[in-house]
Amino acid sequence: MRNIHNITVRTLAIALSLGLSACSEMSPQGQSTAVGAGVGAIGGAVLTGGSAAGTVGGAVVGGVIGHEIKK
Numbered sequence: 001m002r003n004i005h006n007i008t009v010r011t012l013a014i015a016l017s018l019g020l021s022a023c024s025e026m027s028p029q030g031q032s033t034a035v036g037a038g039v040g041a042i043g044g045a046v047l048t049g050g051s052a053a054g055t056v057g058g059a060v061v062g063g064v065i066g067h068e069i070k071k
Contacts, residue, residue, distance in 0.1 A: 005050055006050070008050075009045050009050040012045075012055075013041075013042050013045070016038045016041060016042070017038065019038075028070050029067060029070040029071065031070075032066040032067065032069055032070035033063050033066045033067040033070075034063075034066070035066055036062040036063050036064070036065050036066020036067065036069070037059045037060075037062050037063035037066065038059075038062070039062050039066075040058040040059045040060070040061050040062015040063060040065070040066075041055050041056070041058050041059035041062065042058070043058045043062065044056070044057050044058020044059065044061075044062075045058065
């Protein structure tokens with residue numbers, strides 16, 4: 001069961017990274033928000049062992065920080 005969980009987390013991280021490559025038409029602030037959310041989600045997943053709450057929390061915090069950096 002733990003192996004499936006690790007594969008799922010890694011697959012989601014890769015999919016998120018590839019999805020961020022679609023940011024070329026976004027504003028700089030939108031790009032920063034998206035990148036912050038992606039990095040935050042990965043960081044939250046890693047720090048909490050892949051829990052959904054940690055991943056979502058990391059994405060929210062990262063998105064807010066990314067948004068504020070490019071203001």
